[in-house]
Structure formats: C-alpha cells, structure tokens
Amino acid sequence: MTNKRVCLIGAGPSGMSVLYHLERLRLEGAIAPENLPEVTCYEKQDDCGGLWNYTWRTGTDEYGENVHGSMYRSLWSNGPKEALEYPDYTFEQHFGGPIPSFPPREALRDYLWGRWNKYNLKPMVTLLHSVQSVNFDPAKDKFTVVVKDLKQNKLLDAKDFDFVVNCSGHFSTPNVPYFKGIERFPGRVMHTHDLRSWREFSGKRVLVVGASYSAEDSALQSIKFGATSVVCSYRSKPMDFRWPDSVSERPLVTEVGGDDRVGAGGWARFSDGSMEQIDYIILATGYLHHYPYLAEQLRLRGPNLLYPAGLYKGTVWLAGGNNRLLYLGAQDQYYTYTMFDAQALWTVRYLTGAIQLPSSAEMAADAKAWVNRAALSKTDQENIAFQTDFVVDLANQSNYGYDLDVSKIFYEWEDHRAEDITTYKDRQFVSKFSGQQAPPPGQPFMKAIDDSLEHFLASCQGK
Ligand code: FAD
Ligand code: NA7
Numbered sequence: 001m002t003n004k005r006v007c008l009i010g011a012g013p014s015g016m017s018v019l020y021h022l023e024r025l026r027l028e029g030a031i032a033p034e035n036l037p038e039v040t041c042y043e044k045q046d047d048c049g050g051l052w053n054y055t056w057r058t059g060t061d062e063y064g065e066n067v068h069g070s071m072y073r074s075l076w077s078n079g080p081k082e083a084l085e086y087p088d089y090t091f092e093q094h095f096g097g098p099i100p101s102f103p104p105r106e107a108l109r110d111y112l113w114g115r116w117n118k119y120n121l122k123p124m125v126t127l128l129h130s131v132q133s134v135n136f137d138p139a140k141d142k143f144t145v146v147v148k149d150l151k152q153n154k155l156l157d158a159k160d161f162d163f164v165v166n167c168s169g170h171f172s173t174p175n176v177p178y179f180k181g182i183e184r185f186p187g188r189v190m191h192t193h194d195l196r197s198w199r200e201f202s203g204k205r206v207l208v209v210g211a212s213y214s215a216e217d218s219a220l221q222s223i224k225f226g227a228t229s230v231v232c233s234y235r236s237k238p239m240d241f242r243w244p245d246s247v248s249e250r251p252l253v254t255e256v257g258g259d260d261r262v263g264a265g266g267w268a269r270f271s272d273g274s275m276e277q278i279d280y281i282i283l284a285t286g287y288l289h290h291y292p293y294l295a296e297q298l299r300l301r302g303p304n305l306l307y308p309a310g311l312y313k314g315t316v317w318l319a320g321g322n323n324r325l326l327y328l329g330a331q332d333q334y335y336t337y338t339m340f341d342a343q344a345l346w347t348v349r350y351l352t353g354a355i356q357l358p359s360s361a362e363m364a365a366d367a368k369a370w371v372n373r374a375a376l377s378k379t380d381q382e383n384i385a386f387q388t389d390f391v392v393d394l395a396n397q398s399n400y401g402y403d404l405d406v407s408k409i410f411y412e413w414e415d416h417r418a419e420d421i422t423t424y425k426d427r428q429f430v431s432k433f434s435g436q437q438a439p440p441p442g443q444p445f446m447k448a449i450d451d452s453l454e455h456f457l458a459s460c461q462g463k
Contacts, residue, residue, distance in 0.1 A: 004037040006351060007134070007145050007161040011043035011125045012050020013337050014329035015167035016116050017344030023119040025348065035352045037163070042147055044068065044130035048122055050169055052109040058194040063150040065130055068172050070193045070287070074221060074451045075105040078213055082429040082438070083409045084337040087402035089115040090434040099460050100441040102425040106453035112337070129156075134164055135295045136322065143324070163324045165347060166291065170304070170330055173290035176283060177209075179253050185266050186258040191283040192218060202226030205277055207268050209233045209253060210284030218282045219247050220422065224446050231268070231276050241421035250274060256281065289330065298325055304332045306386055307374040312363040313394060314370070315343055316350075323357055326350075334387045338404050342391050346398040355397065384410040406432055422446050 008015055019041060025031050044065055047053055055061075055069040077084075080101040081091055091099055094114040099107070116122065128150040135144050142160040149156055174191040182189060188200075192214040198221045206227045208218045211234035219230045223246055230247045232239065238249040250270040256278075258266030269275050289300050289308070297320050300308055308330050310318050317325040328343045349355040357363060370390065377386045388407040395404050409429055416424040425445035428438040441448065442459025450456075 003034065004162040004351065005160065006037045006039045006163040006165060007131070007143065007159070008039050008041040008165045008167060009131050009134075010050065010167035010169060011041055011045075011048040011127075012167060012169055012329070013052070013112060014169070014340040014344065015041060015043070015050075015125075015165075016048055016112070016121060017337075017341045018165060018167065018328070018347055019121045019124050020116065020119060021341075021345045021348040022351075023121065023124070025352070027119070031352050037351045039124070040159075040161075041125045042129040042131050043125050043127050044150065046128055048116065048125055048127075049109055049112065051171060052105060052112060054105060056196060058196065063128075063130075063153070065150065066173070068169070070171050070174075071105055072192075072195045072221075073197050074224075074449065075217075076425055076445055076448070076451070077102045077104070077108055078217065078425075079334070079336070080409055080413055080427075080429045080438075081108070081111075082431045083335070083406045083413065085431060085433055086115055086337060086341060087404070087433040089118070090431060090436070092431065092434040092436045095457070097460075098436050098439050099457075101427060101429045101438040102441065102445065104448075104451040104453070104456050106451065107456050110453055131168075131293050133293050133295070134298065134325075136298065136320065136325075141322075163326070163351060164298075165326045165328065165351075166294070167328045168291065170289050171287045173288045174283070175286045175288050177285055179209075180255040181257040182281070184258070184260070185256045185281060186260055186264055187266050187279045187281065189281040189283070191285065193287070195282070198222060198225035201280060203228060204279040205265070206230045206280045206282060207233060207253065207256075207276070207278040208282045208284050210286065211235065211237065211239050211249075212284070212286065214284035214286070215239065216241070216421065218284045219243070220446070222282075223247060231278065233268070233270060239421075241417065242419075244422060250276070294325075300327055300330055305374060306332050306377065306383060307367075307370045307390065309371050310367065312357070312367050313343075313346060313397070314390060315347060315394075316357065316363065318360070318363060318367065323363075331387070331390075334384050334410055335391050335404075335406075338406075339387070339391045339394075342394040342398060342400055342404060345400055346394045349398045380414045381411060384414070402433070 057067045094111050130148045132148050133146045143164045144158045146158045147156050174193040201222045206222045208215050222230050232249045233253040235252050252271045253268050255269045291299050315326050329340050388405050391404050416427045430437050
C-alpha cells in the first residue's frame with residue numbers, strides 16, 4: 001500500500017500550519033511511517049506568507065494571475081497580538097522581549113516566519129505554482145489536479161491525489177456591488193483589495209461603503225493621512241463608534257454622481273434622502289468565497305460567516321460524500337493564527353489516521369448544529385463566544401495541548417473599541433502563554449506612519 005498523497009493549496013498561515021504540525025509530529029516520531037502522507041504544497045506567490053506578504057501590485061501580477069494581496073501600507077494588527085499568539089511560540093520568544101499589543105504587518109509576518117523556520121518549512125513549498133483545476137474522478141477514487149508553473153508559463157501534467165487541503169484564503173476576491181450612477185462618478189472608485197497607500201486621500205472627501213473591519217480601518221486611515229472628511233455608509237447597521245468629528249455614518253448609498261468637468265467633485269445620495277459632496281469612493285464591501293479552480297460540486301460559496309454550511313468541524317467538505325476535500329480558514333475571523341493552527345492539527349490527525357470520521361449523518365447533524373447556533377449569534381460577545389467554542393472543540397479533538405480560549409482578551413478589546421476607536425490599538429494586554437505584559441507603543445496608532453519592522457522595533461526599544 002502506498003502512502004496517501006495530499007495536495008495542499010496555499011502557503012499562508014493556514015497552509016503553513018499544516019506543514020508545521022506534520023513536520024513537528026514526524027520529527028517527534030508520532031506518526032508511523034506508513035501513515036505519513038506525501039504532501040505537495042503549491043503556492044502561487046513567490047514566497048510563503050499569504051496575505052501577510054505586501055505587494056505593490058493590484059489587478060493581475062507579472063504572470064497574469066489575480067493578485068492575492070489585500071493588505072496595504074500602514075496596516076497595524078486589528079486585534080491584539082495576544083489573541084493570535086501561538087502557545088508554543090510566543091511573541092516574547094520570537095522578539096526576545098516584550099513588544100506592544102498591536103504590531104504592524106511586517107512584525108506579524110516576521111513572527112510567522114520565526115515559527116515556520118523552526119522546522120525549515122519553506123523548502124517544502126512549491127512556490128510560483130498556481131493550482132488551475134481540481135476534479136474528483138470517482139472511477140479512480142482520486143482528485144486530479146492541474147497546476148501551472150508560472151515561471152515557465154507551462155501547465156504541468158495532471159497529478160492524482162487522495163486528499164486536497166484548500167488553504168487559499170477568502171479575503172482576496174473583492175465583493176463589488178453596483179450603485180446607481182457609479183459609472184459616471186468623476187472621482188476614483190476602489191475596493192479595499194486594491195488599496196495600497198492612503199496618501200492619495202489627503203485633502204479629499206471620502207465615501208466608505210461598508211460597516212465592518214475594512215470600513216473602520218478605511219475611515220481611520222483616511223483621516224490619519226489627511227482626508228478632510230469621511231462618510232461611512234452602512235447596509236445593515238452602523239458601526240456606531242465614537243468617531244472623530246470628521247467621520248460620520250449614513251445609511252446605504254442609493255446613488256452617486258457628479259460633474260464630468262476636470263477638477264469638479266462628486267456627490268452621494270443616501271437612503272435617508274441626505275446628500276454629501278465626495279471626491280473618492282472606497283468600497284469596503286468585503287470578499288467572496290471564490291475557488292474557480294475547484295470543480296463545481298467542490299466549491300464553497302456564500303457570505304463571510306463564522307460557520308459556513310456543509311463543513312464538518314468547519315473543515316471537511318461534506319457534499320459528494322468522499323470527505324477528502326478540506327477547507328482551512330474559510331470562517332469569518334476573530335481568532336486567526338490559532339484557529340488555523342487548531343484546524344491544521346485536526347487536519348493532520350485526520351490525514352494520518354489518528355482521527356476517524358463519524359457517519360455521514362452524524363457529521364451533517366454536527367455541522368448543522370454549529371450553523372444553527374451561528375445564525376442565532378448576533379452580538380460581538382456572542383460571536384466571540386461562538387468562535388471560542390469552535391476553536392476549543394477543534395483543539396480538544398486534536399489533542400492540541402494548550403487551552404486556546406482567549407475570549408477575555410477579545411471582550412476587553414471590544415470594550416476598548418467602544419470606548420474610543422482611535423485609541424484601542426494603543427492599549428496593552430497580557431499574554432496568556434508567556435505571562436508577559438505588553439508595553440505601550442512607541443507612537444499612538446493615529447500618529448504612527450512608518451510601518452516598517454525596523455522602525456517598530458527601534459520605537460519599542462526607545463520606550
Ligand atoms: P491567506 O493568507 O489568504 O493565504 C492563502 C494563500 O493561498 C496565499 O498565499 C495565496 O497566494 C495562495 N493561493 C490562492 N489561490 C491559489 C492557487 N490557485 N494556487 C496556489 N496558491 C494559491 N488577521 C489578523 O489576525 N490580524 C489582522 O490584523 C488582520 N488584518 C487583515 C487585513 C486585511 C486587509 C485582510 C484582507 C485580512 C486580515 N486578516 C488579519 C485576516 C487574514 O485572513 C488572516 O490573518 C490570514 O492571512 C489567513 O490565512 P490563510 O492562510 O487562510 O489565507
Ligand atoms: P466583512 O467583514 O465581510 O464585511 C463586509 C462589509 O461590507 C459588511 O459591513 C457588509 O454589510 C458590507 N457590504 C457587503 N455588501 C454590501 C453592499 N452591497 N452594500 C453595502 N454594504 C455591503 O469584510 P471586511 O473587508 O470588512 O473584513 C474582512 C477581513 O479583512 C477581516 O478579517 C479583517 O481582518 C480585514 P453587512 O454588515 O453585511 O450589511
């Protein structure tokens with residue numbers, strides 16, 4: 001009997017956690033050789049890191065692939081680092097001392113790499129290879145995967161796999177709604193996926209559509225970089241933070257327009273009948289589950305939810321009944337790195353035969369119970385409690401070895417956000433795993449411009 005062959009798609013935090021646990025357990029001798037799967041990890045970018053790799057590119061890349069990156073310059077963590085910290089690799093271990101609770105993107109990327117380098121994972125990833133199609137062949141009882149070598153601009157011969165583990169992320173294909181008149185709007189219209197710098201908003205009046213994390217950050221970053229005003233337009237409910245005076249909220253935009261003459265501005269009308277003069281439109285309207293390379297019957301669809309339907313343990317794709325396609329990180333996210341990590345260890349245990357699946361009926365019932373509970377979960381507190389239970393359940397099932405419940409940190413973080421949305425990233429938390437109290441940041445978030453790791457570390461040491 002040959003060992004199971006696994007196709008792992010994507011080397012962001014989720015995919016790398018799969019490689020991490022597999023290698024860790026292999027080195028610990030915890031997997032019998034006959035149960036050790038043969039994993040091929042394809043990553044279309046030129047490095048591991050997923051969304052945490054910054055790119056200046058937008059649209060398509062040099063190989064004609066859709067640009068994966070949705071992160072912009074000046075991105076500081078939106079949750080406290082203590083809520084995403086790996087218990088077996090703390091920030092203190094990585095940086096050799098305490099750092100503030102809300103690091104910039106480069107610092108978080110550096111931290112991820114520190115953990116991956118423990119097991120020298122990068123050589124296990126086939127970079128610059130984009131998965132083009134995944135089909136399940138019932139006759140062979142295998143997935144057939146076609147991959148493109150981007151550097152050679154060449155489709156490789158199809159390969160057969162027993163399992164596919166999809167870790168391609170779901171904050172990369174923008175959800176772009178239409179608003180009446182938008183094709184005649186005289187200013188720039190962009191989705192947050194394509195945002196790279198905030199400097200162009202200096203001196204401008206900005207409309208932000210959306211009422212979630214990207215909308216919040218767009219409003220604050222625009223103001224931070226000199227926008228004169230920001231109007232946020234919500235579909236369901238306002239964010240309702242204590243905004244600076246230059247930020248306001250309106251119900252849904254119904255029409256936009258303006259004057260085509262050079263230099264003339266635009267306007268937006270809202271469902272309450274009010275109007276605002278605006279120069280730029282930022283669509284902070286979220287992302288689509290979009291897996292065009294997966295065969296129709298294997299594709300997860302739908303909105304960004306805490307528990308997408310049809311996934312046992314939020315992970316095993318139930319439709320079709322072969323249970324050998326897995327999705328990691330497909331959830332809406334409070335927990336991030338540790339949630340992916342618990343999911344990854346669960347996946348590794350399943351791939352190596354340590355976890356056995358129950359019957360199809362039991363799996364469907366289990367998934368449905370989570371879906372039903374998620375539907376009843378409305379407030380931030382309920383959502384955090386829901387995801388905590390989800391993560392802890394995965395961790396318990398996979399014998400993770402640490403209690404990943406950091407709900408108290410999340411509740412406190414929500415309180416800080418409600419107190420003052422402009423200062424919550426200046427607050428400090430205590431690490432559950434190192435016991436370390438974070439120091440205050442070198443500069444408050446609303447004043448910090450240089451987002452480089454070098455500057456961040458220097459400013460920590462200056463404290
Ligand atoms: P991703 O990071 O998206 O990685 C997926 C990988 O799959 C990519 O490397 C991609 O190139 C690859 N891939 C995709 N398709 C293919 C293909 N066909 N073939 C081969 N490879 C493919 N989380 C936080 O914890 N804190 C934050 O502050 C935070 N800020 C965020 C800000 C923004 C603007 C966004 C969009 C997200 C943010 N997140 C944040 C959440 C983020 O989703 C997770 O932190 C994390 O990156 C998800 O990891 P992942 O591996 O599941 O997906
Ligand atoms: P989210 O959290 O999925 O939020 C999307 C927002 O966009 C949400 O407020 C939606 O309103 C709104 N939306 C979606 N479609 C429309 C239309 N048609 N009209 C108006 N508003 C709309 O995405 P984010 O980008 O904020 O965050 C994703 C990740 O990136 C997150 O993990 C962060 O860490 C960064 P709704 O409330 O559903 O009515």
